[in-house]
Amino acid sequence: MNKQTESEQKLEQVLNQALKGLPPLRAPSTLESRVVNELARRALLPWWRASFASWPMSARVGFALISAALAAATILGGVSAYLGDRSFNEVSALVLSWMQPFLAVMSSAGGLAALLVRVIPPVWLYGTLGLGILLYVTLFGLGAAAYRTLYLRSSLAGDDL
Amino acid sequence: MRAYQDMVFSTAARLAGNDTQAEDIAQEVFIRAYEHFSDLRGSVTAGGWLKTVTTNLSLNYLTRYRKRWRLFSEMRSSSEDSEADGPELDWEVPDTILADLSAEQRSAIVEAALKQLPDHQRLPLVLYHFEDLSYQEIADKLNVSLTKIKTDIRRARGALLPLLQSCGGVQDTLDS
Numbered sequence A: 001m002n003k004q005t006e007s008e009q010k011l012e013q014v015l016n017q018a019l020k021g022l023p024p025l026r027a028p029s030t031l032e033s034r035v036v037n038e039l040a041r042r043a044l045l046p047w048w049r050a051s052f053a054s055w056p057m058s059a060r061v062g063f064a065l066i067s068a069a070l071a072a073a074t075i076l077g078g079v080s081a082y083l084g085d086r087s088f089n090e091v092s093a094l095v096l097s098w099m100q101p102f103l104a105v106m107s108s109a110g111g112l113a114a115l116l117v118r119v120i121p122p123v124w125l126y127g128t129l130g131l132g133i134l135l136y137v138t139l140f141g142l143g144a145a146a147y148r149t150l151y152l153r154s155s156l157a158g159d160d161l
Numbered sequence B: 001m002r003a004y005q006d007m008v009f010s011t012a013a014r015l016a017g018n019d020t021q022a023e024d025i026a027q028e029v030f031i032r033a034y035e036h037f038s039d040l041r042g043s044v045t046a047g048g049w050l051k052t053v054t055t056n057l058s059l060n061y062l063t064r065y066r067k068r069w070r071l072f073s074e075m076r077s078s079s080e081d082s083e084a085d086g087p088e089l090d091w092e093v094p095d096t097i098l099a100d101l102s103a104e105q106r107s108a109i110v111e112a113a114l115k116q117l118p119d120h121q122r123l124p125l126v127l128y129h130f131e132d133l134s135y136q137e138i139a140d141k142l143n144v145s146l147t148k149i150k151t152d153i154r155r156a157r158g159a160l161l162p163l164l165q166s167c168g169g170v171q172d173t174l175d176s
Helices: A003-019 A030-044 A057-083 A088-119 A122-156 B005-016 B019-035 B046-075 B078-085 B103-115 B119-129 B135-142 B146-175
Strands: none
Touching: A003 B103, A003 B119, A003 B146, A030 B005, A030 B019, B005 B019, B005 B046, B005 B103, B005 B119, B019 B046, B046 B119, B046 B135, B103 B119, B103 B146, B119 B135, B119 B146, B135 B146
């Protein structure tokens, strides 16, 4: 066992002796009244302003059922009002017609990407990729530097939080 | 409540390193105890329950503010750590410390010294020496690696010793 390890073990024992058996700190005399006042304040709140977990079971079940019914009615009502008497095929065609512009844009973007890969020299592509990575690393480094400068120094001084 | 308020407040104050925050945490602990009063009433494990809730709430309170910085905190290399957290232990460790002071005097000195440690050293040190948790339990609770916990506790001890010695010397002088 080297000297450093021996010193560390001795330090642990010495500190343990110093820290063990210390009397607890005396709580502030205001603590009890603070707790009582806060409990009284919360007790005065109507049940519906308390947290959902403390609502009566019947209220919780009722709230869940009413919410689910409202959501279902809204969705079903909206869909049926919009579609009216249309058949399944008409609905399918309608959905497809909504998706057509999106599919066209995706197809054009794919074609453009393929064209660029063919036309642009590979060096440019790798260079752009490298530049992107460099910018990412730079921003990450700036974040770390900001952390060390603005936060860590105050944390080490023990005045954070 | 009176039977446990000093224990709850002490635990919160040592972990948070701040009496005002400790009072907020203690208030929340007793409100939760009130909500579980039917379970805790007459229970022999009420003290343990309160201690566990206090520890967890204190850690939640602290990690709420620390979470956003954890990434960069974990990024620091060991060489930067040693530079930032002070040198390795390179002095003679005394056989006893603060032994000739009363419990109240020791308590005042220890609490003042603990407040001077940064969070990442004070938290594991308090959990180890006051709450009797193992290194692994502390690592799990704080969600950091076992190696980092061991390093932080070792450095916390190294930082605490001179603080206690200097405060103890001042106390001796004041007493005499």
